[in-house]
Amino acid sequence: MTDASPVVPHATHSGNRVTLVRASRMSLLVAAVIVLLDQISKAWALRDLADGRIIHVIWTMQFNLTYNRGMAFSRGTGIGPIIGVIGLVVVVLLLLSLRRADNALTRVATGLIIGGAVGNILDRLFRGSGWMRGAVVDFIDFQWWPVFNVADMAIMIGAATMMVAMLKYNSQINRTDVH
Numbered sequence: 001m002t003d004a005s006p007v008v009p010h011a012t013h014s015g016n017r018v019t020l021v022r023a024s025r026m027s028l029l030v031a032a033v034i035v036l037l038d039q040i041s042k043a044w045a046l047r048d049l050a051d052g053r054i055i056h057v058i059w060t061m062q063f064n065l066t067y068n069r070g071m072a073f074s075r076g077t078g079i080g081p082i083i084g085v086i087g088l089v090v091v092v093l094l095l096l097s098l099r100r101a102d103n104a105l106t107r108v109a110t111g112l113i114i115g116g117a118v119g120n121i122l123d124r125l126f127r128g129s130g131w132m133r134g135a136v137v138d139f140i141d142f143q144w145w146p147v148f149n150v151a152d153m154a155i156m157i158g159a160a161t162m163m164v165a166m167l168k169y170n171s172q173i174n175r176t177d178v179h
Contacts, residue, residue, distance in 0.1 A: 024098045027111035034115025038150040039122065045139035060143045067135035084124040084132035087117045105165040112158030119151030
């Protein structure tokens with residue numbers, strides 16, 4: 001007698017599913033830590049720098065509260081809702097991409113980018129007078145570079161880390177394909 005039960009993909013690979021959940025957890029944990037650090041640092045900046053106070057840190061670095069209604073380098077001022085929606089789409093796409101993140105470096109990079117994007121999206125959602133009309137709180141000022149925040153750092157570090165992961169793992173794949 002033959003077994004008529006349907007074949008379920010990955011049914012025998014339950015370890016893969018556990019690994020996927022662990023991989024996603026790593027990215028989501030990194031993202032949550034970034035969102036927390038970003039929002040705590042912005043709350044501090046709003047509390048301690050709101051009166052126009054500037055705190056010198058080191059060399060040209062200072063803490064100086066500014067608001068950004070646009071995107072990077074203060075471009076796109078006035079299109080905050082569009083930027084916010086694009087950010088939401090990017091977050092969703094990155095969350096979906098976690099299924100294909102096959103190494104720790106890519107998972108950490110993805111978590112950094114998600115966390116940074118969510119941190120700035122929260123500003124757009126809750127620091128304004130309408131849906132996605134809020135300004136992003138920036139306060140890290142080198143005086144020779146646009147003012148930025150923890151979320152911006154996470155996005156940039158995540159993007160650079162993602163490129164390193166792509167170069168590293170793609171070159172490893174190419175080397176194994178040659179043999």
